[in-house]
Amino acid sequence: MNAKVKRHIIHAFLYAACLIILVITGFPFIFLLINSFKDMAEYLQNIWLLPTKPYFGNYEAVFQPSFLRYFVNSALVSVASVFLILLSSSMISFAFAKMKFKASGVLYFLIIAGMMIPVHTTLIPTFTLLSSIHLNDSLIGLCGPYVSYNIPISVFILTQFFREIPKEIEEAAIIDGCSTVGVFHKIILPLSGAGLSTVTVYTFLNIWNEFINANVLINTTTRKTLPLGIREFYGFQSVNIPAILTAILVGSLPVIILYFCAQEKVVNGLTQGAVKG
Numbered sequence: 001m002n003a004k005v006k007r008h009i010i011h012a013f014l015y016a017a018c019l020i021i022l023v024i025t026g027f028p029f030i031f032l033l034i035n036s037f038k039d040m041a042e043y044l045q046n047i048w049l050l051p052t053k054p055y056f057g058n059y060e061a062v063f064q065p066s067f068l069r070y071f072v073n074s075a076l077v078s079v080a081s082v083f084l085i086l087l088s089s090s091m092i093s094f095a096f097a098k099m100k101f102k103a104s105g106v107l108y109f110l111i112i113a114g115m116m117i118p119v120h121t122t123l124i125p126t127f128t129l130l131s132s133i134h135l136n137d138s139l140i141g142l143c144g145p146y147v148s149y150n151i152p153i154s155v156f157i158l159t160q161f162f163r164e165i166p167k168e169i170e171e172a173a174i175i176d177g178c179s180t181v182g183v184f185h186k187i188i189l190p191l192s193g194a195g196l197s198t199v200t201v202y203t204f205l206n207i208w209n210e211f212i213n214a215n216v217l218i219n220t221t222t223r224k225t226l227p228l229g230i231r232e233f234y235g236f237q238s239v240n241i242p243a244i245l246t247a248i249l250v251g252s253l254p255v256i257i258l259y260f261c262a263q264e265k266v267v268n269g270l271t272q273g274a275v276k277g
Contacts, residue, residue, distance in 0.1 A: 029252070036246040043242045058246035062233075067247070069222060070229025075254070077139050077225060078207045081146040085203050086196060088147070089154035094184050096155070097162035098170070108159070114152035123216050130217060137219050145213050150203045157202075161195030162188055197262040205255050226251050 035043055037054040095101075096108050126145050127136060135141030165188060173187050189196070211227040218224050224232070233247050 029249075029256075032245050032249040032252075035242050036249050038242050040240050040242060055242075058240075058243045059250075061240070061243045062246050062250055066221075067229055067233060070224055070226045071251070073139060073223060074208055074226035077142055077146065078204055081143045081150070081207050082200055082204050084143065084147045085150050085154050086199060089151050089158055089199065090189065090192075090196070091184070092151070092155050093158035093162050094188055096159050098183075098188070108155075111152055111155050114148075115156070119149055120212065123212065126213070127216055136217055137223065139223055142214060142217055142225075145217070146207045146210065150206060154199045154203060157199055158192065158195045161192045165191050201259055201262050204258055208255055 031047075034050060035047060036058050037051045037056070039055045039057060042051060042055070092111070096104055122145070130136040130141045130144070135144070169187055169191070170183050173183050178186065209227060210225075211231075214225045214228055218228065221232075230244075230247050230251060234244050
């Protein structure tokens with residue numbers, strides 16, 4: 001067997017493995033999509049077959065103003081929190097990766113150690129703190145814990161990306177008259193697209209699906225986020241399983257869309273455009 005045949009066989013196995021992984025990972029989404037177009041009677045007959053006639057009543061039940069309000073609340077909290085996480089963690093990571101100062105190693109360790117703290121152990125202190133400053137039961141108050149919980153992992157990821165950027169590029173920018181802020185804004189951030197995209201997708205996914213903190217800190221119905229809304233929707237529609245599956249499908253779409261929009265950055269973002277010629 002020559003090398004060309006071996007290469008074709010290896011490629012065939014790789015494609016087959018990728019196809020199997022695609023089916024396994026994509027099956028839950030396909031299952032949700034198929035059953036979202038069934039009424040309860042057809043769902044009980046067979047959950048695996050395609051619907052005989054598309055039924056749009058589930059989407060009419062989901063796209064009610066009350067449920068859309070949960071969707072908007074989650075979008076506001078997630079976008080605001082991710083923006084604050086990227087802003088703060090990128091500046092912190094730049095200091096650790098590109099600046100030399102005393103106790104930098106200790107400070108870096110203290111921040112990274114935050115990843116080892118279970119979120120559930122901070123629920124009571126967080127609730128007490130937000131209550132004392134009158135930010136409990138508010139979307140603004142909910143952003144604070146989300147930002148603080150995600151800064152350690154974000155700093156860890158971005159610091160590694162910033163350290164891999166060649167120092168010669170920074171020195172060339174400084175020689176051309178670029179300030180430290182300019183190096184951060186014009187050099188480091190554009191060359192760290194992969195790291196920023198990774199942090200964006202990871203933190204957005206965590207915040208969008210977060211339930212425990214939202215359940216503890218939010219009481220008013222109009223301020224609840226999507227995970228809480230799906231739980232209440234499940235209570236209202238406990239018999240209508242296809243409607244519940246439709247709510248889950250609609251709730252997962254923003255994360256899926258964000259990933260597909262950011263995947264090119266994740267692959268190509270680290271040193272894209274750093275060197276020409």
